Amino acid sequence: MAEDEPPGASLKPLVFRVDETTPEVVQSVLLERGWSKFDQHERNVEDWNLYWRTSSFRMAEHANVKPWQCLNHHPGTTRLTRKDLLARHLQHMGRLYGTPLYAFLPPTFVMPSDYSKFVAEYFKEKQALDAKLSYWICKPAELSRGRGIIIFSDIKNLIFADTCIIQKYICNPLLVGRYKCDLRVYVCVTGFKPLTIYIYQEGLVRFATEKFDLGDLENSYAHLTNSSINRSGASYEKIKEVVGSGCKWTLSRFFSYLRSWDVDDLLLWQKINHVVILTVLAIAPSVPFAANCFELFGFDILIDDNLKPWLLEVNYSPGLSLECSADVSVKRRLIHDTIELIHLHSLRNERKESCGAANGSPGVSLAGKDRGQGSDLPYESFSQLRCRRGFSKDETPVQKAVTTCPENRHTCQPQEALSRQKEVHPSTREPPKAKPKARARHPALKTLIPCVSLIQPRGREKGLSPHVQPDSSWVPGPQAGNFVLIFPFNEATFGASRNGLNVRRIIQELQKLTHKQCSQVAEKKIKRK
Numbered sequence: 001m002a003e004d005e006p007p008g009a010s011l012k013p014l015v016f017r018v019d020e021t022t023p024e025v026v027q028s029v030l031l032e033r034g035w036s037k038f039d040q041h042e043r044n045v046e047d048w049n050l051y052w053r054t055s056s057f058r059m060a061e062h063a064n065v066k067p068w069q070c071l072n073h074h075p076g077t078t079r080l081t082r083k084d085l086l087a088r089h090l091q092h093m094g095r096l097y098g099t100p101l102y103a104f105l106p107p108t109f110v111m112p113s114d115y116s117k118f119v120a121e122y123f124k125e126k127q128a129l130d131a132k133l134s135y136w137i138c139k140p141a142e143l144s145r146g147r148g149i150i151i152f153s154d155i156k157n158l159i160f161a162d163t164c165i166i167q168k169y170i171c172n173p174l175l176v177g178r179y180k181c182d183l184r185v186y187v188c189v190t191g192f193k194p195l196t197i198y199i200y201q202e203g204l205v206r207f208a209t210e211k212f213d214l215g216d217l218e219n220s221y222a223h224l225t226n227s228s229i230n231r232s233g234a235s236y237e238k239i240k241e242v243v244g245s246g247c248k249w250t251l252s253r254f255f256s257y258l259r260s261w262d263v264d265d266l267l268l269w270q271k272i273n274h275v276v277i278l279t280v281l282a283i284a285p286s287v288p289f290a291a292n293c294f295e296l297f298g299f300d301i302l303i304d305d306n307l308k309p310w311l312l313e314v315n316y317s318p319g320l321s322l323e324c325s326a327d328v329s330v331k332r333r334l335i336h337d338t339i340e341l342i343h344l345h346s347l348r349n350e351r352k353e354s355c356g357a358a359n360g361s362p363g364v365s366l367a368g369k370d371r372g373q374g375s376d377l378p379y380e381s382f383s384q385l386r387c388r389r390g391f392s393k394d395e396t397p398v399q400k401a402v403t404t405c406p407e408n409r410h411t412c413q414p415q416e417a418l419s420r421q422k423e424v425h426p427s428t429r430e431p432p433k434a435k436p437k438a439r440a441r442h443p444a445l446k447t448l449i450p451c452v453s454l455i456q457p458r459g460r461e462k463g464l465s466p467h468v469q470p471d472s473s474w475v476p477g478p479q480a481g482n483f484v485l486i487f488p489f490n491e492a493t494f495g496a497s498r499n500g501l502n503v504r505r506i507i508q509e510l511q512k513l514t515h516k517q518c519s520q521v522a523e524k525k526i527k528r529k
């Protein structure tokens with residue numbers, strides 16, 4: 001316990017609130033970590049620290065959130081997660097900053113408003129392809145799990161009722177064995193103002209369970225990779241060529257597989273990182289400010305046989321049910337790491353704000369207010385409860401972020417206070433006694449991921465993002481478990497995202513980074529020859 005911590009503060013259990021839609025794994029992980037479940041009959045109505053549910057919160061709920069509370073949704077994020085809105089935002093960005101930059105979204109038409117544009121494009125392509133077929137997919141804007149999807153090459157087969165999108169069907173997917181797959185990449189935005197994006201360095205790969213065949217567009221088991229569909233297919237249990245039984249791999253297994261084919265998995269991962277940043281940037285300026293909330297997104301990315309990542313959609317409240325061993329190993333850790341990340345984030349905000357206050361900044365931190373009222377408040381702010389540590393005034397915000405990372409400061413382990421109250425579940429991570437090794441708590445990730453191939457011994461300092469090959473002036477970003485900061489990714493983007501978002505400047509930096517990464521890859525290739 002830090003010296004300035006009031007006695008008993010660290011002994012207060014954190015309290016989580018749920019509703020009937022909260023995934024089971026979230027509850028079990030929080031209980032494992034020593035949290036208590038909110039019970040309205042036993043507790044004061046405001047006596048909770050985290051409210052996690054599947055649906056969004058009303059603006060009034062955001063406005064009334066207390067300094068010690070955190071919500072698992074940010075307002076305004078459905079701009080990304082509704083297929084039609086996603087298309088509109090990305091198309092708008094393409095018009096502003098150059099269509100090639102946003103060419104990771106397959107050409108998309110929002111129905112019914114874009115119907116005539118689609119028809120014109122359909123016939124243009126038909127003519128260009130001569131006798132060859134062109135392929136399209138029609139997806140309801142608001143449905144998920146593959147419901148209502150049709151794939152067609154003849155416009156006569158197009159039927160749609162409600163709002164939907166028609167998208168170019170990617171007909172050259174990268175196949176494993178002979179099966180189509182796509183990646184579920186988890187992304188946590190801990191704030192839009194300033195924009196802060198983390199990517200999870202583990203994830204899932206979802207397979208179709210029947211062989212890919214453009215000759216049979218009606219076979220959902222061959223063309224759709226949704227596990228809700230494939231689990232009920234006749235081939236789900238069968239041992240399939242390369243894929244094996246079931247319909248999911250972990251991302252680390254997929255990347256190992258790619259490496260075995262000599263694929264530059266690092267370059268692919270970097271491209272995916274860029275897709276994520278560019279996508280979130282499309283809505284960031286228009287998202288309303290809200291404190292104490294975060295959003296965990298599921299990005300669905302399809303890789304084609306040229307190793308180009310295509311964004312298929314962004315999921316709100318990505319599925320967290322545990323249906324197979326890959327789910328268990330990925331999703332449990334994902335929730336552990338999400339909790340760790342939001343704790344860290346609130347801690348950094350609090351430090352930043354308290355340092356701001358110390359430096360005479362007019363802004364008063366929420367956490368500061370909370371602390372200011374001292375013992376009058378029933379609880380401390382989310383992060384205060386867990387760990388306190390002073391910063392040197394000389395530290396930059398990024399350095400502060402790095403020094404508060406639990407990989408660097410094992411005093412910040414979230415189990416500290418709670419392990420005294422409850423017997424800790426065997427799978428719960430204990431506070432390391434010695435300095436922890438990077439990712440040592442996730443042995444499965446040793447095979448992962450591009451970062452391993454990128455980060456060579458010298459670069460494997462704590463908190464170094466695999467996405468960023470930093471300039472010498474850049475202090476590596478923070479990491480929480482397997483979450484790695486991908487935005488901001490250097491000091492320029494840090495600056496361009498603080499007082500308002502300078503999207504143009506950020507995009508310039510991203511283009512510079514892409515250029516640098518491409519030259520590094522080219523150099524590597526030449527050296528190998």
Ligand code: ADP
Pocket residue numbers: 106137139143144145146147149167168169170171182223224225226300302312313
């Ligand atoms: P849903 O929200 O219903 O899951 P998705 O957009 O994720 O909708 O599409 C479901 C599945 O359909 C994807 O997982 C993928 O396998 C396939 N799919 C979607 N869009 C495309 C596309 N443009 N090209 C190829 N396959 C696609």
